[in-house]
């Protein structure tokens with residue numbers, strides 16, 4: 001038998017106990033998902049020059065006021081919110097810290113609440129950040145919003161959504177029961 005991934009196990013346990021899998025953690029990518037980094041003029045040149053300002057200057061990609069409101073509701077229901085974002089491909093210890101800071105400033109500016117911020121090395125497996133935070137035996141899953149198809153395909157903790165093909169706030173509304 002093939003080894004089942006987390007999402008498959010959670011679904012199986014939910015089926016066995018006649019319940020539905022529950023979303024325990026909501027995870028967000030930032031660049032290209034919440035923050036329009038790639039629309040910032042010369043973003044790549046600036047990142048390559050160890051300049052973190054494009055992360056601050058990126059425009060939001062959805063209604064941030066509504067997003068913040070829905071996330072507060074989700075958190076009040078015991079759902080965890082995590083930001084899981086890759087740092088720049090261009091990396092050194094000091095710049096990595098600057099990038100983390102810039103990303104957190106951006107989130108704070110829009111009052112986006114979260115329980116955990118994972119600013120991880122470019123290309124790192126995002127599922128590693130939540131693997132131990134969810135209990136598949138109780139049908140718990142972690143969903144992810146991420147514009148990177150490869151990241152979504154490697155998720156396996158729960159549903160992975162392409163922000164270009166869904167309305168993030170609509171999905172959150174359903175989760176919080178609105």
Ligand SMILES: [Mg+2]
Pocket residue numbers: 029030031032033146147148
């Ligand atoms: Mg992205």
